[in-house]
Amino acid sequence: MMQQHPVAVRFSQAAAEVADGKFDSFLDGFSDEATWVVPGRNPLAGTYHGKDGILDFFTETAKRTGDGFHPQPIEALADDDHAVLFLRVTGRRSGADLDVKIAHFATVDGSGHLERNWFLPDDLKAWDAFLA
């Protein structure tokens, strides 16, 4: 079996850390200059800057949904420059349960940290409804 690139291993771990609420270790995987672009037409869509910005996104999500996201990594691929994580994300809130497969893309900086982050769920309408 081919050995996974360390960034791919880290990327998969990051999803597990979000699921476990371990945001300090989750954010360690990101560059200080990281950007996090949230897709769709919902109140949380837009670009978040830096680790604080990324944390703000998850904090706001938890506030809106009560319970936030439950990401489950499917597969991560990476080299020294780019990475992708395929993951399933579920969430529950009154009237808008979420169950989507997401492709999360990232660029990797010279230190192996995720820098530019952007993603797309396979059901954008369900995503927007969940974050409305």
Added chain:
Amino acid sequence: MTDMTKIEEGLKLVNEGKLTEFGSFLADDVVWHVGGNHRLSGTYHGRTAVVDYLVKSRDLTDGSLRLQPVDILASDDHAAIFLQATGQRDGRQMDAFLAEAVTFAADGRWAEYWAISDQQDALDEFWN
């Protein structure tokens, strides 16, 4: 392991406008997600709908749309293609960094596809 040259071959066919030939890369029931908030955004179901979408993209850009791969990551099940997309439309220029993701069917054909940029506003402006 997915053959990366096969992915490059698919991009080459798209760049050359050989879209029906590219369609042979796609599963019959392929699901194709185009991100953003523009006229082509949305989810396309099935090979015919995806080829129609590609034809529309080509025609809207008078055949100028080009996808230049920067990096390709692939396993047996998935791939990601980071690329530079360029094109012209009605006097507008596109030069955007774009990422595409693919889930492969058991026979290696493309079963599901995602495309989005982290500079999506510029792409939306180009297409709208």
